[in-house]
Each structure stands twice: as structure tokens, then as C-alpha cells.
Amino acid sequence: MSHSAEPLPMTARRSGPLRGEARIPGDKSISHRALILGALSVGETHITGLLEGQDVLDTAKAMQAFGAQIERLGIGEWKVNGVGVGGFAEPEGVIDCGNSGTGVRLIMGAMATTPISATFTGDASLSRRPMGRVTDPLELFGCEVTAREGKRLPVTIKGAADPVPVRYKTPVASAQIKSAVLLAGLNAPGQTVVIESEPTRDHTERMLAGFGATITTEITDEGRVITLTGRPELKPQPVAVPRDPSSAAFPVAAALIVPGSEIRVPGVSRNPTRDGLYVTLVEMGADITFENQREEGGEPVADLLVRHSALKGVTVPAERAASMIDEFPILSVIACFAEGMTVMQGVHELRVKESDRIAAMEDGLIANGAKVTSTEDSMTVEGTGGLTGGATAATHIDHRIAMSFLVAGLASQQPISVDDGSPIATSFPDFLPLMQALGAEIA
Ligand SMILES: O=C(O)C1=C[C@@H](OP(=O)(O)O)[C@@H](O)[C@H](O)C1
Numbered sequence: 001m002s003h004s005a006e007p008l009p010m011t012a013r014r015s016g017p018l019r020g021e022a023r024i025p026g027d028k029s030i031s032h033r034a035l036i037l038g039a040l041s042v043g044e045t046h047i048t049g050l051l052e053g054q055d056v057l058d059t060a061k062a063m064q065a066f067g068a069q070i071e072r073l074g075i076g077e078w079k080v081n082g083v084g085v086g087g088f089a090e091p092e093g094v095i096d097c098g099n100s101g102t103g104v105r106l107i108m109g110a111m112a113t114t115p116i117s118a119t120f121t122g123d124a125s126l127s128r129r130p131m132g133r134v135t136d137p138l139e140l141f142g143c144e145v146t147a148r149e150g151k152r153l154p155v156t157i158k159g160a161a162d163p164v165p166v167r168y169k170t171p172v173a174s175a176q177i178k179s180a181v182l183l184a185g186l187n188a189p190g191q192t193v194v195i196e197s198e199p200t201r202d203h204t205e206r207m208l209a210g211f212g213a214t215i216t217t218e219i220t221d222e223g224r225v226i227t228l229t230g231r232p233e234l235k236p237q238p239v240a241v242p243r244d245p246s247s248a249a250f251p252v253a254a255a256l257i258v259p260g261s262e263i264r265v266p267g268v269s270r271n272p273t274r275d276g277l278y279v280t281l282v283e284m285g286a287d288i289t290f291e292n293q294r295e296e297g298g299e300p301v302a303d304l305l306v307r308h309s310a311l312k313g314v315t316v317p318a319e320r321a322a323s324m325i326d327e328f329p330i331l332s333v334i335a336c337f338a339e340g341m342t343v344m345q346g347v348h349e350l351r352v353k354e355s356d357r358i359a360a361m362e363d364g365l366i367a368n369g370a371k372v373t374s375t376e377d378s379m380t381v382e383g384t385g386g387l388t389g390g391a392t393a394a395t396h397i398d399h400r401i402a403m404s405f406l407v408a409g410l411a412s413q414q415p416i417s418v419d420d421g422s423p424i425a426t427s428f429p430d431f432l433p434l435m436q437a438l439g440a441e442i443a
């Protein structure tokens with residue numbers, strides 16, 4: 001569904017200590033994949049803890065359009081009756097993926113090796129984002145792609161009638177590219193190989209194995225070499241979606257910067273390919289305890305105990321970027337409340353997310369009294385232990401920019417507003433009530 005026309009301004013003000021338990025919704029990456037792999041399986045997949053954010057709801061609708069039967073049984077509880085690998089039907093209408101890069105790119109991969117055609121659109125943010133990074137490797141399987149200038153949406157894909165397997169080295173660290181190629185490889189006879197020089201989130205590999213595909217990962221001089229055997233019969237799986245570490249980052253950050261805070265955040269995924277923010281926060285001196293470390297739904301999880309902390313600036317090395325790619329906006333806020341320089345290296349991919357996240361954070365933070373500089377590939381924040389606030393930040397149809405500035409406002413001297421908080425519903429629909437229940441003054 002495309003983004004609503006009505007902007008929703010929001011304001012956060014200096015709050016008293018945050019206290020209580022923050023029950024974070026399901027992981028967005030795993031939720032998309034649960035629906036897509038459920039749709040590609042024969043039989044019924046039962047999902048619990050599904051994120052009911054707009055991005056994931058748009059993927060559910062798309063899977064229905066390709067022929068899967070999907071039913072919501074209760075809060076976060078869904079069942080999917082799939083059509084099997086190669087069984088997608090041609091959708092009657094256009095597939096609108098709304099604000100979701102993950103949704104559109106993974107679904108393009110999932111249909112590209114089936115002999116049907118589909119046209120994909122999205123909102124103004126998604127329509128600005130590059131799709132060639134996915135359609136270029138998909139063309140190697142034999143599909144035909146037409147796109148708007150700059151390989152942007154709308155994109156039409158005529159799926160390959162006679163797909164060939166592909167060996168592809170990803171040119172940028174991107175789980176979306178890797179996943180699109182692997183999902184296309186499902187319906188290509190033989191072995192499809194993806195090579196990534198830097199590891200990215202591995203949910204597609206883990207879940208494909210869980211659904212019964214033959215998939216291996218080897219670490220070689222070239223990087224991670226992932227080999228998938230095509231034409232498996234995927235078997236439905238119960239999927240228990242762990243809580244999203246990228247969403248958890250917002251209440252965690254709020255507790256770190258609001259004096260006197262102490263919150264618990266249960267059951268958050270600690271998958272090492274998603275863990276970079278938490279590694280960085282510990283280096284900055286954050287008081288975070290990882291309790292009850294265990295496995296849930298095939299993912300390592302822990303309960304987090306987070307207390308307000310005196311933080312110091314650090315350098316985040318480029319090789320850590322992929323494991324915290326969605327967390328740099330909120331890290332740049334936390335860095336303002338630390339003492340000293342925080343340098344974020346190797347972050348050029350932030351420029352092609354829902355917004356140019358380096359520019360959006362730099363502009364909004366400077367307007368609120370921060371010292372920030374950037375290059376094409378890096379961002380530096382000179383922390384002074386606080387923020388003055390008092391300005392409105394533009395969110396550019398980007399949920400993470402909106403939530404980052406609202407968290408900043410909880411500890412700045414003057415309130416901080418955002419021009420439009422409505423995109424928050426794409427990934428964290430309960431953000432406002434959850435934060436308010438902890439004591440955050442946001443409205
Ligand atoms: O595969 C995924 O679920 C995602 C991969 C990342 O994008 P890239 O692969 O483009 O880096 C991330 O930013 C996005 O929020 C979710």
C-alpha cells in the first residue's frame with residue numbers, strides 16, 4: 001500500500017526516567033521471508049510473532065496476488081498455504097510494495113524464474129531507490145526486465161520460461177541482492193551460487209535450510225560462497241519470529257540517554273549478522289546486560305537489561321557496517337549524547353535507503369544543535385554529552401529517521417519534532433504506545 005498523503009507531525013520532549021519492559025514486535029526481515037517461503041512451500045506454514053507493520057502486510061498481499069492463501073488467525077499469528085516452487089500464478093493487478101525495499105526486491109527474485117509477468121510499484125520513497133542491483137542479476141536467469149529511467153520502479157518482469165542457474169558475486173554488501181538471487185535460484189535447475197565479500201544478514205540461508213532446501217555456505221578467499229540446489233520441494237515449517245533488534249534499538253537508545261532509566265527488552269535476536277549496534281554500544285560504555293542467552297525459532301536471542309549510561313565516542317569500522325546497517329541513524333543520535341568523536345565508516349549504502357539517511361540525520365541533528373560532518377561514505381558526530389533540540393526534522397518518508405529524532409527529543413533540552421511520523425507504521429506500528437508506556441513524552 002502506498003504511503004498516506006496526510007503527514008503526521010509528532011513531538012518528543014524531555015522525559016523522566018524510562019522504566020518497564022519493552023516488548024518489541026517481530027523481526028521485519030524474518031517476517032517477509034516467512035511469508036515468501038510459506039508461499040513457495042506446498043502445504044500450510046504456521047507463523048507466530050509476525051510483524052504486522054505495513055511493509056510486511058504489503059508482502060502478504062503480494063503473496064496472495066501470486067496465488068498463496070493467507071489467513072490471519074490472531075495477533076501475529078498467520079497461516080500460509082503455499083503453491084510450491086515454480087507455482088506462482090500471474091497476478092491480475094500491479095504489485096504495490098509500498099515503502100519496502102526488502103519486499104519488492106525479494107518478491108522480484110521469487111517470481112523471476114516462473115513464466116509469468118508482474119509489474120511492481122511502490123511509494124515515492126521506494127520509487128527513488130535503485131532496482132538494477134537486483135534486476136541485473138535476475139536477467140542472468142533469463143527473465144526480461146523493463147524499468148523506468150535509472151532502473152527504478154515501476155518495474156515489469158517477464159519471468160524466465162527456461163531459467164538457467166547463476167553464479168553471482170554481489171557488488172555491494174546487501175542481503176536483499178543475495179536473497180533475490182537465491183529465491184530466483186529456487187526454480188532454476190542446478191546450482192545457483194552467490195558470493196558475498198562481506199557477510200550480510202543470513203536469514204534467507206537459515207530459513208531456506210529450515211524449509212528443506214539444500215544450501216551450503218563456505219568461507220573462502222573470495223568471501224562467503226552460498227550454494228543452493230534448485231527445484232527443491234519446500235516443506236512448510238512452523239516459524240516463530242524473534243523480536244526485531246533493529247526496532248529494539250529505539251527504546252534501548254532512549255534508556256541509554258534519558259537519565260535514571262532502566263528498561264528490560266526481552267527476547268531480542270542476537271544473530272551475529274544483525275548485532276553490530278549492540279557490539280558498538282558496549283564499546284561506548286553502555287550498561288547493557290544480555291541475560292538468558294538462548295535459541296528461539298533457530299535464532300540466538302537474549303533478554304536485554306539496559307540502564308542510562310555515560311558514553312564515550314568510538315570508531316565503527318567499515319567491516320561492521322552491514323551488521324548494523326539500519327541502526328546508524330539511531331547511533332548518530334546516541335553519539336550526540338556521548339563524549340567525544342564517533343566515526344561511522346563504510347556507510348555509503350545509507351544513501352540509498354528509504355531516504356539518504358546520512359543527509360537526513362546530518363541536517364536534522366545540526367538543526368538541533370549537534371556537530372556532525374559527513375563524506376560520501378562516512379559520518380562523524382562530535383558528542384558533547386547532550387543536544388539543545390528545539391527544531392523540526394524532516395523524515396523524508398523514512399521510519400528510522402522519524403523514530404531516531406523522536407528518541408533524541410526525549411533527552412534534549414528543548415523538544416524535537418518530526419514533520420511526519422506516519423512512516424513509523426511500516427516497521428514498528430506500536431512504537432508510540434510502547435514508548436509512552438515506558439514513560440516517554442511523545443505525542
Ligand atoms: O534483507 C533484508 O531483510 C534487509 C536488508 C538490508 O538492506 P540491504 O540488503 O539493501 O542492505 C536492510 O537495510 C533492510 O532493512 C532489510
Ligand SMILES: C=C(OP(=O)(O)O)C(=O)O
Binds near residue numbers: 400
Ligand atoms: C532499509 C530498510 O528497509 P527496506 O530496505 O526493506 O525498505 C529499513 O527497514 O531500515
